[in-house]
Amino acid sequence: MYRILVINPGSTSTKLAIFEDETQVASKTLRHTAEELAPFKKLIEQYEFRVNVIENFLKSLGFKYEDFDAIVGRGGLVRPIPSGTYKVDELMVNELKEGKYGEHASNLGAVIAYEISKKHGIPAFIVDPVVVDEMDEIAKVSGHPLFKRKSIFHALNQKAVARKAASDLGKNYEDVNLIVVHMGGGISIGAHKRGKVVDVNNALDGDGPFTPERSGTLPLTQLVDLCYSGDYTLDFIKKRIKGKGGLVAYLGTNDAMKVQQMISEGNKKAELIYRAMAYQIAKWIGKMAAALRGEVDAIVLTGGLAYDKEYIVKWLKEYVGFIAQILVYPGGDEEKALAMGALRVLNGVEKPKDYSEEVQKSV
Numbered sequence: 001m002y003r004i005l006v007i008n009p010g011s012t013s014t015k016l017a018i019f020e021d022e023t024q025v026a027s028k029t030l031r032h033t034a035e036e037l038a039p040f041k042k043l044i045e046q047y048e049f050r051v052n053v054i055e056n057f058l059k060s061l062g063f064k065y066e067d068f069d070a071i072v073g074r075g076g077l078v079r080p081i082p083s084g085t086y087k088v089d090e091l092m093v094n095e096l097k098e099g100k101y102g103e104h105a106s107n108l109g110a111v112i113a114y115e116i117s118k119k120h121g122i123p124a125f126i127v128d129p130v131v132v133d134e135m136d137e138i139a140k141v142s143g144h145p146l147f148k149r150k151s152i153f154h155a156l157n158q159k160a161v162a163r164k165a166a167s168d169l170g171k172n173y174e175d176v177n178l179i180v181v182h183m184g185g186g187i188s189i190g191a192h193k194r195g196k197v198v199d200v201n202n203a204l205d206g207d208g209p210f211t212p213e214r215s216g217t218l219p220l221t222q223l224v225d226l227c228y229s230g231d232y233t234l235d236f237i238k239k240r241i242k243g244k245g246g247l248v249a250y251l252g253t254n255d256a257m258k259v260q261q262m263i264s265e266g267n268k269k270a271e272l273i274y275r276a277m278a279y280q281i282a283k284w285i286g287k288m289a290a291a292l293r294g295e296v297d298a299i300v301l302t303g304g305l306a307y308d309k310e311y312i313v314k315w316l317k318e319y320v321g322f323i324a325q326i327l328v329y330p331g332g333d334e335e336k337a338l339a340m341g342a343l344r345v346l347n348g349v350e351k352p353k354d355y356s357e358e359v360q361k362s363v
Contacts, residue, residue: 069122072338
């Protein structure tokens with residue numbers, strides 16, 4: 001039996017979980033107020049604060065670091081790398097501390113895991129960070145050499161549910177073609193071709209369908225005209241693309257349950273916009289079907305919006321059910337996905353990948 005500690009830092013929370021093999025035996029989400037985080041000007045300055053939170057959690061349950069066979073942290077913004085479970089090394093930690101590829105609270109996951117690893121001799125891992133890049137080169141061509149399509153998506157959950165879907169189909173992940181649709185605050189739609197995500201929309205930076213709070217792909221000329229109108233700042237435009245776009249912009253809320261309530265009360269605008277979101281998701285599923293040359297074993301729906309069987313799931317089945325069977329796995333259990341990545345390494349099912357080696361390959 002292997003015992004694994006999972007550390008998943010968010011911008012205002014730290015999610016912790018303890019697994020014994022595949023069974024979660026403890027978990028806690030610790031919320032952090034703005035006042036608690038205010039003294040820290042840089043993300044890395046939160047290190048001691050977050051470590052204290054983790055140690056108090058373990059102490060309350062009677063655990064010590066030495067009781068664990070592995071520690072796995074949420075993979076942060078590292079450089080683009082292939083999918084897998086990576087042993088946290090010094091190069092990775094230094095880049096995350098520096099914020100070389102961007103700052104996000106998830107960066108702290110690997111940093112904390114590494115420091116615990118050094119002190120207590122426990123292996124530290126990250127699993128499938130958001131910058132997993134397995135895209136075909138043809139999928140990266142944008143239409144102009146000044147721009148290149150990037151792979152930024154919900155890799156951790158997409159990979160986890162893709163493996164589950166393949167298992168439920170009685171096959172190995174490496175032997176199936178799937179279209180995986182993660183639907184949350186951001187929406188990513190990936191073409192999984194025999195174990196690799198060969199094409200996917202950049203769910204962070206304005207590519208794909210609009211979402212509860214992101215605008216998705218917009219009409220380019222209209223966007224350029226808006227940017228040069230002199231009426232708006234750069235910050236204003238960026239927030240309209242990510243944070244104040246999508247359902248928020250049209251309906252004033254990013255809460256899908258509120259939108260569903262509006263529809264049930266007869267709000268025709270809410271129904272149009274909500275259906276339009278499903279319509280755009282369906283069109284992107286069609287794109288990924290084309291990327292897989294129509295050879296699709298299943299379409300997999302996941303994320304928070306996959307709980308909505310009355311509208312989103314129903315509409316998507318109507319639009320794309322002709323392509324392939326549709327499997328639904330609502331939510332997104334990041335902690336379990338992280339633990340399972342570490343467990344596959346501990347059980348010898350896969351070998352841990354070396355971040356420094358991957359960096360050298362890309363130089």
